[in-house]
Amino acid sequence: MNSPDLLILLPLFLYLILVYGLAFYSNRILSKAGNFIEEYFIGSRGMGGFVLAMTLVATYTSASSFVGGPGVAYKMGLGWILLSMVQLPAAWLTLGVLGKRFAIVARRIDAVTVNDFLRERYKSKAVVILASTSLIVFFIAAMVAQFIGGARLFEGVTGLSYNTGLIVFAVTVIIYTTVGGFRAVALTDAVQGCVMIAGTTALLFGVISLGGGVEQIISDMRDIDPALITPFGPDNFISKPFIMSFWVLVCFGVIGLPHTAVRCFGYRDSRSMHRAIVISTLVVGFLMLGMHLCGAFGRVIVPGLEVGDMIMPKLIVTVLPPVFAGLFLAGPLAAIMSTIDSQLIMASAAIVKDLYLNYIRPGDLSNSRTVEKDRSVRKLSFWVTSIVGIIVFAASFNPPDLIVWINLFAFGGLQAGFLWPLVLGLYWEKANAAGAFASMVAGISSYFYFMIFVKRFLGMHVIVPTLLIALLVFIVVSLFTFREEDRMSEIFRKG
């Protein structure tokens, strides 16, 4: 290894130390916590405004916003940035729509996971088991995609091998999530958010000055292909129906993502939520705009690249001096790690809390808690978190090509399953178990069918027909099977 590599690795190394520090801090709080489950899986509902904002940002931005997305912007130009800006309202939509009602109800029923909410609302074993298993499967797929993105990036920037990157990276995420639980996840998300902002600023500044200013870059892009500076991209790839369907996929549909929803009852008070809406909107907008601009402008700086995922690493190495490159590399790695960690802790929660403690060993949850039972739950939680992490890690060694699409697959599948059971469960009195179950099955299976066999539906992303089908099935089945005892109970209605 030569010296520039060391300079790149230095900020990365410092950053990893900080992350480990936060994990052990969280672990100390965890060991003193009265209610282990509530602390480990939801951080005792203590997130303040800034941490809540950053942890939400972390779940929206992932490998696709830092590696895949800018790679596509490189090929598509400004139109792809227009598409990415669709995500701006995500924070105020998720926090606002699930809202305080969700937070209040969650407190009343002591919900620690999204499935706890579904269980209390629908009183149905089938709904909870289906929800938990689909959550676990989709999260594992999404985490693999994230690991691959992270390792690729690491490989591209440092010159170390893909496997080395994967190992450093995976070991860190698995350890801090296992050891520190939700609190470590939220705190590292906050640090990672700041790193992402710094990294994006540095790269954007570098790209613009190397390209000779905005005006020059835009005119160079126009010389390469005029379509790059239109909203449509080359060959009209970003057609109107296609881009409009992203309003469903990355904006309105995001309300239904379980790892976003769980944050909507993990905050401390109303004020935290208000501050979080403002901060995360600012940060999400800045990161989306900044990163995709870098990708699109990169076309002028390093022309002629073919593999989408290699564009960002190439750009980083070309544009930034080594220390900044290391800082920048930490940015997307942070985005990726922070997405994986939240999925890892939730997959673990689904296994431990939603499946094992509810249906296999219900005694361990009851009021007659003993020190012994408590200790066994602790042990189990640590083991499950680390084993799920290791499975994902093992699956990441043989990677497929364009990670954006894999990521979107799990992303859409989760929305198809969870959006309506959550939103209708919260707001519609007649939503019942049969409706929720049928909707989840119809949503997830039609999403798979559309993704594999139809690809685009009337020019739109297939999430649009999928969510419509899931909604219709939910309403029709609920209305037909509704009995008076299904009606939403007062816990969910009064307040």
Place this chain on the structure above:
Amino acid sequence: MSLLNGGKSARTGFEQANREALYSVGLALIYMAWWYFTSYGAGEIDTSEYSYILGFPSWFFLSCIAGYLIFSAMAFLMVHFLFREISLDGDDQEPKKGVK
């Protein structure tokens, strides 16, 4: 009902929360309209006729850069003027220890 008595205090926590949910969806729809009309309004013409703001094509500047700034500000105003602080814990007001 709460409109009739104009009462800020008469509204229950859930009624307030329901309103906030509607405001949020409303603001997202307004942003969507802004995004759509600025981008296609000024961008759906031949590139030789493009005008520019600060070096960016006007459609891009208006929809992505100005849109970002304006609607971040709108989110602040919405939260500041339309959202209210309500207790999430119901009756038991025990203070929670939290993540800083």
